[in-house]
Amino acid sequence: MSESTFVGMQVGGISFIDEGIEETLDIFVELAGVNAIFISALSWARGNAGRSGSGDYPDHGGQEPDNLQGGAFFPPNPQYYHGTSIKDFTAPDPLYEGWDILGDVIPAARARGMEVFPYYCETAHINPKPLWQPGFAQVLEIDPWGRKASRPCLYNPDYRNWWFGVIDNWLNEYDLNGMLWGIEREDPLSSMIVSDEVPTCFCVHCRSEAHRRNIDAGRAAEGYRKISDYLKSVRAGYQPRDGKLITFLRHLFEYPEVSQWQKLWWDGHKDLYREISGLVRYFGDDYQVGFGIWQMINTFNPLLRAAHDPAEYKLYADWLKPVFYNAPGGARFAKFVTNLCQTILGDASPAEWTPILYKILGLDEAPFEDLPPAGFSPQYVADFTRRYVEACGPQVAVYPGIGLGVETVARDISPADCEAMVEASFEGGAEGVMISRNYSELTLPNLAAVGTALRRLGKI
Numbered sequence: 001m002s003e004s005t006f007v008g009m010q011v012g013g014i015s016f017i018d019e020g021i022e023e024t025l026d027i028f029v030e031l032a033g034v035n036a037i038f039i040s041a042l043s044w045a046r047g048n049a050g051r052s053g054s055g056d057y058p059d060h061g062g063q064e065p066d067n068l069q070g071g072a073f074f075p076p077n078p079q080y081y082h083g084t085s086i087k088d089f090t091a092p093d094p095l096y097e098g099w100d101i102l103g104d105v106i107p108a109a110r111a112r113g114m115e116v117f118p119y120y121c122e123t124a125h126i127n128p129k130p131l132w133q134p135g136f137a138q139v140l141e142i143d144p145w146g147r148k149a150s151r152p153c154l155y156n157p158d159y160r161n162w163w164f165g166v167i168d169n170w171l172n173e174y175d176l177n178g179m180l181w182g183i184e185r186e187d188p189l190s191s192m193i194v195s196d197e198v199p200t201c202f203c204v205h206c207r208s209e210a211h212r213r214n215i216d217a218g219r220a221a222e223g224y225r226k227i228s229d230y231l232k233s234v235r236a237g238y239q240p241r242d243g244k245l246i247t248f249l250r251h252l253f254e255y256p257e258v259s260q261w262q263k264l265w266w267d268g269h270k271d272l273y274r275e276i277s278g279l280v281r282y283f284g285d286d287y288q289v290g291f292g293i294w295q296m297i298n299t300f301n302p303l304l305r306a307a308h309d310p311a312e313y314k315l316y317a318d319w320l321k322p323v324f325y326n327a328p329g330g331a332r333f334a335k336f337v338t339n340l341c342q343t344i345l346g347d348a349s350p351a352e353w354t355p356i357l358y359k360i361l362g363l364d365e366a367p368f369e370d371l372p373p374a375g376f377s378p379q380y381v382a383d384f385t386r387r388y389v390e391a392c393g394p395q396v397a398v399y400p401g402i403g404l405g406v407e408t409v410a411r412d413i414s415p416a417d418c419e420a421m422v423e424a425s426f427e428g429g430a431e432g433v434m435i436s437r438n439y440s441e442l443t444l445p446n447l448a449a450v451g452t453a454l455r456r457l458g459k460i
């Protein structure tokens, strides 16, 4: 990293196609002093690539849906994919035809002194399908009933090797500074508790890992099935004699293999993070590896927070982009608490649980009923940035993901909000900021507000 304050910008290829490479980069520099761009070079997610998915277009770029299918926005070179069955994943979208979004943009970014990173974020949404193309059906997770599920298994060697091929392809073929990578997934228990999804994974690779660890896969699968049945009955109105949380814990303690499986699942994720980190650094000491950390993991969900000690990132990250989107945070947290109260926290109401969860999570935000329009405060950004800086600094730099243009039905995001996000980030000890979610969603006055705050702080 250069000595100047890091000002990163996440951008999908569509912005360069719609608005021009030179023109778009000039706007980044002039309005906000951006000196590092993160190109969504591989994505199936409309939140990370493509035009705004909300139908509410900002004051630049295309003004109609692009109906993104997604995939690689660079031409995958087959010589890097011998170790995997997933070889053909070029985005089929006609808009991208003839474009190599890395090769076409990098020279213009370099000419402006920018650092360039590809970024990948597997988002939490499963519809539209994040992974649609031929080959991915082979690497899907399996649920405890034996059915294929919706996301790739991180113990599947085909999937892992595909990722190593992508990184090999990127870093050998393009003039890059490293990469940003991240997965937004709930663990198997949270999938059931929060999102009413199936727990995973019980594929042959996960069972093999369980065998190696002397974990009884049959008992674990039975435990997840029992807990799933129980949570579904609670959602349907069942009132257990001893309360909803206590009865849940009784199921959990009856099947200690479930807790073992939770760790197995998390270890699969962390192993891949570590391997990716080592692979990026294999290409040279100058390469940087950063990880995006989902707001559910860094703030909302106590189960995910327990499984992710931020200090662990000292082992394998050069920097982190924790997502601290405060403006939509209110609506998102309200939805999260409401979901919990439909299952394990159903013994009290969301309004009753909210102040207690604030205590547990270290938050001090608006009452439940005011949350969607209020959002989370800028103080949240400062406090949680500091939490990460204290956990993993100074070895690992923290660049908070600030949400300038994240779709939210409950609250507009103003330039004043954006200035406050930037100031809060540095108040919390950040060494830079990552302008998020991506350029195609944010307005130019909001981007200019970031520049205003950075100049006022003497950062650019």
Ligand SMILES: [Zn+2]
Residues within 6 Å of the ligand: 141, 142, 153, 154, 155, 156, 201, 202, 203, 204, 205, 206, 207
């Ligand atoms: Zn598996």
